[in-house]
Amino acid sequence: MIAGRVGQLSVKGFRSLRNVTLxxxxVAVYRGGNGTGKTNIYRSLEFCRHAARGDLSLWLAKQGGLASCRWSGETRTHEKARIAISVTVGDLRYHIEVGHPTPTTAAFLNEPLIKEETVEALYSGRTRTLMKRRxxxxxxxxxxxxxxxxDDLLLPSETALSRLPAEAAASDVAGLRDTLLDWRFFHRFRVDTDSPLRRPAPGVTATRLDSDGANLPAVFATLEHIRQDTVDLKALVRQAFDNAELVIPPPEDQAAFFIRWPNFPQRLFSQSELSDGTLQFLALCGALLSYHPPRLVVLNEPEASLHPDLMPALASLIGRAAETTQIIVVTHSxxxxxxxxxxxxxxxxxxxxRDGETVIAGLTALGTFSDGEVD
Structure with missing residues (x-):
């Protein structure tokens, strides 16, 4: 088992996820049509990373605030108007609840605030609280x-996980925070004319792909000239694009990459000349084959802009990445x-x-699947 693997995600009251334990x-793959709410699985995990970063309230505000992010369907009388998310990582469980301010709270009128927050250790059926916020x-x-x-360590909008005292730097709680911060999320790289993917990048070592893909040339150059191993990367490019060659020159001030197409062997095609689908696939290669693999990569609709003929190569890419990284894929393909x-x-x-609520076929109320079969 990979250290820090995510074992379970529980979500209550977040968008169309009324009450789900997954x-x-x-490798977890979720397939659904447009409007089914499958992206909310992706967002729920992203929610946890922003809690670890300390900018959860800001992130929720950018998502439209609690009015947009909370379950808007019917609720039971005793249910609190909150978003509650728990994630189990290894033998630790992080739980957080977010809700509206009260009249006496030191916060703005509609600011999302942390209502409850705990970290628990799970040992052989026993639970021990490692961190509790009050x-x-x-x-x-x-x-x-x-x-x-x-006492008085936190503002109502701050997460305890992001504001751990220095004395807790070596604790299991800090280790959990670092694991959540290591997660990476990728959703539809920009591939328009002004996309950073179409420009060279500063010629510095890059061990991870930035969320916008701007350092993709440096990620490729790091694999080619620092690790000196691009066998898998170049094989996947050949598989995807009919034996095309990925060319990665040694960087000077700037890093760049090129494609040599079999029909035009005398010329190299730059990033700015590549098709949207080609650039999207190469960005996914950078996300999934980087020098330092993340503990978890979550992909939302990675098939976007890709021709259906590229699906076998994309599956091969995800399979290669899964040798070192936990992968969650949300797709409508x-x-x-x-x-x-x-x-x-x-x-x-x-x-x-179903009736406005996102459900996963075969999932029971206990958080297990009833079939155990490949769909």
Whole structure:
């Protein structure tokens, strides 16, 4: 098992996810049509990373605020008007609840605020609380059952996970935070004329792809000239584009890459000349084959801008990345889902919308799948 693997995600009251508990395999694939709410699975995990970063309230505000992000369907009388998300990573579970301010809270009128926040250790069926937030105060468990308490550490909009005291730097809680910060999310790289993907990048070592893909040339150059291993990368490019060659010159002030097409061997084609689909696929290569693989990569509709003929190569790329990284794929492509199921022998989970609520076929209320079969 990869250290820090995400084992379970529980979501209550987030957009169309009214109450869902998902077990997550090393490779998890969710397929659904437009409007089924499948992207909310992606956003729920992204929610956790922003909690670790300390900008969750800002991120929620940019998503439209609590009015847009909360479940808007019917609720039971006793249910609180909150978003509650829990994620299990290894043997640790992080839980956070977000809601509206009260009249006496030191916050703006509609600012999303942290209502509850805990980190628990799960040992052989037993649960031990390692971190608990109460208002502005935080309690952390120490060695031998001891506890340390910090008063007035937090504003209502700040997460405890992002504001751990220096004394907790070596704790399991800090390790969990670092794991969440290591996650990477990719959703439809820009490939228009002004996209940063179409320009060279500063010629510096790049071990991870930026979220906008701007450092893709440097990521490729790092693989070619620092690690000196682009065998898988270039093989995938050949598979995807009929034996085209990816050419990565040594960087000087700027890093760049080129494609040599078999029909035009005398000329190199620059980033600015490549088709949208070619550039999108190359960006996915950079995201999934970088020098330092993330612990988790979540892909939302990676098939965007790609011709259906590229689905086998995309499945091969995801399969190669899954050798070192946990992968979660959210897609509406039947072809990609089929290719992933065959290539990785992983179940394909179908996302549906029923009465405005996102549901996953075969998922029970206990967070297990009833069929155990590949769709």
């Amino acid at each position: 077990p997550l395999d090393h 208002g502005p105060s935080v309690t952390l468990a120490g060695l031998n059952g001891s506890q340390r308490h910090w 039947n072809e990609l889902a089929t290719q992933l199921g065959e290539h990785l022998a992983c179940p394909i989970r179908v996302v549906e919308k």
